[in-house]
Amino acid sequence: MAQASILEMQRCHKYLNDWKSNSFKYFLTVNSLMDSLAYTDLLQCYTDSRSLTLGKSVHAHIIRSHFKQSLFLQNNLLNMYCKCGNMKHAHKVFDEIPDRDVVSWNVLVMGYFQMGFCRNAFRVFMDARNAQIALDRFTYAGAFSICSRTGDLRVGKALHGLVVVGGFSNHSFLTNSLIDMYSKCGRIDEVRRVFENSDHLDDVSWNTLVSAHARVGLDHETARIFARMHTVGRKINCYSLGSVLKCCGCSFELLEFGRMVHSAVVKVGLDHDVFVGSTMLDMYAKNGKMIEAINVFKAIPDPNVVVFNAMIAGFCRLEDESHDNLIGEALVFYSKMQRRGIMPSMFTLSSILRACNLTDSFVMGKQIHAQVYKCSLQYDEFIGSALIDLYCNSGSIEDGLRCFHHMPKQDIVTWTSMISGSVQNEHFERALSLFYDLLSLGRNPDQFTLSSVMSACANLAMSRSGQLIQSYATKSGFNSFKIYCNSQIFMYARAGDTEAASKTFYEMDNPDVVSWSTMISNHAQHGSAEDALSLFRDMERRRISPNHVTFLSVLTACSHGGLVDEGFRYFDNMKRKYGIIPNVKHCACIVDLLGRAGKLDDAKKFIVDFGFQDDPVIWRSLLSSCRIHGDIERGEHVAERIMALEPEASATYVILYNMYLDSGIRPMAIKVRQLMKDQGVKKEPGLSWIEIGGSFHSFVAGDNTHPRNKVIYEKLAEMVSKIERLGYARSGTSKLDDVSSKIKSNLLNCHSEKLAVVLGIISLPPAAPIRVMKNLRICVDCHTTMKFFSAVEGREIVLRDPIRFHRFRGGSCSCGDYW
Structure with missing residues (x-):
């Protein structure tokens, strides 16, 4: 019955609007005169419908008819132009009003404010004061709204003083505006003072107080005020419900309180409200309770794009491997959204692209990319970053780079996505090149950018470049961020500089599980099994829970150290003690x-x-x-x-x-x-490289392309001659009978790691360790050769292959020949 009445009222309202439009056209045709009430009625109708053209037609008819306008009609005409967004004509109408009252000034102030011209709005307010106009509570409320938007606390406090002096402080309407102004300026202490000292509070005051505490992130205090509000019998509106539910979504501790709020929402019948429903859904989704979120979704009769966005984003937050099927549900909800004909927003597309990344749905991602172009959203930086991630994760680094270059506005998030994508696809040189391009443009990287570029240095074993980036990070204050410090530890560890890695680790305030895991892996890769296990026991004593990476490092240490019993004990503890499935x-x-x-x-x-x-x-x-x-x-x-x-x-x-x-x-x-x-x-051809003076020198077996080729081979022949006199003999693997003597010579004496080590010996100071990296596992002959080289030359040689580090000193290796 009630629904039929509403439909009947809507039909009547439509009929009335059609009649007004047609009646005005009739008056225009017969050039009839209209009275002030008829003009006002038409102007209000066109103001509500934002019909600027028809509103101008009424204004033109008033002028042609030489109708004597009352102040009420002039204010309505002014209001029509303001609400339709034509401030140029609005100010012209305002200037032509001979006897302006406070309503005229209020309308113009709010007109500029609603259009976002806060400076103009405040100038009109000051003109009203200078004109000795008797300002009312609506004038001050408009001024408070200006301060809220601009964050001008100083002016807001001055206005507060004028309200008190003018005797308006007993109006709950202005109390609510004050609370809102102080909260948006970040002064929650002033919010509480205004609320506690006011004797004129209404339901809006309480709801505004709840929203104010939620805005500044005081989640538990928001919940406490909301409970108190409910206790004193105040009427709760959708906005306060949205605020407290948002707080419950941000804090897992308040989830149970959120469930109680949910029960209250159902009791008062607001669970079908789209705004309240979307915030409830978002609360459950942010806490990983997707089953409950789906139930809330089903209860919303006509979900909009915000509701679908909350669902899709909720599924995308489930990054654990066990949630792959649930993440796929994000794609299902996007399909439902498409079938309903709901236009996706920028947030929708960036979220669904993230879902495609998490589920490796590359084909689906390319289809979403096509929809991005269809919606003309390809220039949004968040969508651009998601597209770069999509193509980089699928290995299409060139397509990712194309998306990067097509973006007109490349913010730091976009640069970081491209740099990290290059690192992920092992294009380490390109990652460093992009980083240098970023600096040359005068852009400031953040801790995530520096972390990614440090990973590039780590994989290339570029300790010198890593040191330069470390200097930049220290000067910029990023050396206190854990994500950066962990990358710095990783860089030094991969470069074979265990001392620098340890120094970074012990200088951290509160190392997290990533920090500990990286250090344990560092010791494990260098064959220091006892140091790795000692560090793990220290980690356990500090009650830092290990993860699967930590145990991988521990098991690697046991493997490289030959600790069979300890290895099985830690393998058993993974599941039994820590619940980690191997x-x-x-x-x-x-x-x-x-x-x-x-x-x-x-x-x-x-x-x-x-x-x-x-x-x-x-x-x-x-x-x-x-x-x-x-x-x-x-x-x-x-x-x-x-x-x-x-x-x-x-x-x-x-x-x-x-x-x-x-x-x-x-x-x-x-x-x-x-x-x-x-x-x-x-x-795969063997490749070894060494960093000298900030530049790379790479070699393959029998390489003759290096500029110092002659010097390298002469020094190599000299060193081989020395170690042969000490008893060096080639291993069995090197005794090749099926190749020519020339090729045999290259393969025996000219393996790529030997050439790189020799270059290091003749180029670096005697006290500097020689750090060489190789893409393949070191052979037995080269391992033996390096031990002799370290003895006869008195040098420390650190050689990294894909399996581990070998540190050669005084004729022995850190692996103890157990490799």
């Missing part, structure tokens, strides 16, 4: 741990028992162990298994080839090489 990387460490210790049967049994029969990475770990211990028969079976699973992986053939050479079975080694050719499998 993944394939943890299991690969256990296989490596058993294999290095010679327990090949146990390693194979572990693979089968844990269901990794079809994982080539774990089998390859066992194959490496078979080579170390010379178990040819088992190695052949394992290699056949891997080739069936991953026939194009060159690493398997290389390990099998070297295993045959180590055992002196040259015909089988030649057969493996021929098989590689037949299968079209190409071995």
Whole structure:
């Protein structure tokens, strides 16, 4: 019955508007005269509908008819122009009013304010005061609104004084404006003082107080005031409900209170309200309670774009691997939104692109990119950053770079996305180049940018460049941010500078789990198993919960140190003590741990028992162990298994080839090489590099392209001659009978890491350690050679390969030949 009445009223209102429009056209046709009431009625109608053209027509008719305008009609005409946004004509009408009253001034002030011209609005207010106009509470309320928007606390306080002096302080209307002004200026103390000292409070006052505390982030105090408001029987509106629900969404501790508010909302029948429903939904989504969020969504009869945005963003916050299916629901809700014909907003598209990133839905992401262009939102910086992330995560770095260059406004978030995307795709040089471009444009990077570029330096082992970035970060004050400090530890650790990594770690105020994990990994990669485990025990004593990365570092330390029993104990503690489910990387460490210790049967049994029969990475770990211990028969079976699973992986053939050479079975080694050719499998070429004076020098085996090529080879020949007199003999793997003497010479004495080390010896000061990086695992011959080089030259040599660090000092290696 009530709904029918509302529909009837809407039909009547539409009929009345149509009649007014048609009646005015009739008067225009017959040139009839209209009275002040008719003009006023039409002007109010066109003001409500924001029909500036029709409003101007009424004004023109008034002028042509030489109608004598009353002040009431003039104020309505002024109001029509203000509400329709034509302030030029509004001010002209205002200037033509001979006897302006306070309503005229109030209308013009609010007109400028609503158009965003706060300076003009305040100037009109001051003109009213100077004209000795008797200002009323609406005038002061408008002035307070100006101060709220501009954040001008000084003027706001002066106006507060005028209100008190003028005797308007007993109006709850102005009390509410004052509370709102002080809250938007960030002065919650003044908000409380105004509220507590006022004797004229209404429901709006309480609701405004709740919103004020929510605005400044006082979540628990907001909940307390809301509860008090409910206790004293004040009427709660949608905005205060939205404020307190927002606070409950920001604090997990207030979730239970939010559920109680939800119950109250259902009791008063506001759960169907779109605004309240969207804030309830957002509260549950931010706390990860997506089932409850979905139930709230279903209760909203006509969800709008804000409601869908809250749902999509909620699913995107579930970044844990176990929530992949739920994140996919974000795409489902976007499809529902499309079917309803709801136009997506910038926030919708940036959120759904993030969902595509999290679920690896690259094809869907490209379709969303097309919709971005369709909606003409391709220039939004948030959408641009999400598109860069999408293409970089899918490996299409060039497409990501194209999106980056097409953006007219490249803010620091966009630059950081592009730099981190380059690092993610192992385009480390490009990441550094982009960073230098950023600095050359006079832009200031943030801690996330510096963290990404430090990762690039870490992967390139560019300690010198990392030191320069560290100096910049220290000067800019970013050295106190954990995300940056963790990257700095990682950079020094990857560059082989354990002392600098440790110094950064111990200078941090409160290292987090990432800091501890990086340091444990640092010790593990350098073969310092006892130091790594000691650090882990210290971490446990400080009650810092380890994560899966921490345990991966601990298991690596046990593997490199040959600590089988300790490794299994930590592996067992992962699930039993910390509830962490081991993944394939943890299991690969256990296989490596058993294999290095010679327990090949146990390693194979572990693979089968844990269901990794079809994982080539774990089998390859066992194959490496078979080579170390010379178990040819088992190695052949394992290699056949891997080739069936991953026939194009060159690493398997290389390990099998070297295993045959180590055992002196040259015909089988030649057969493996021929098989590689037949299968079209190409071995990744060995590459070593060293940083000298801020520039990189890279080498391949037998490299003749370096500018100091002659000096390098002369020094190498001299050093080889020295170590041969000390008893150096080439390993079995190096004794190749199936290659020419020239190639043999290159392969034996001119491996890329030897050339890089020699360049370091002749270029760096005697006290400086020589740090060389290699993309492939160091061979046995080079490992032996480096020990001799460190002895005869009296130099410290640090060599990093994909597996670990080898630190050579005085003829020995940090790995203790257990590698």
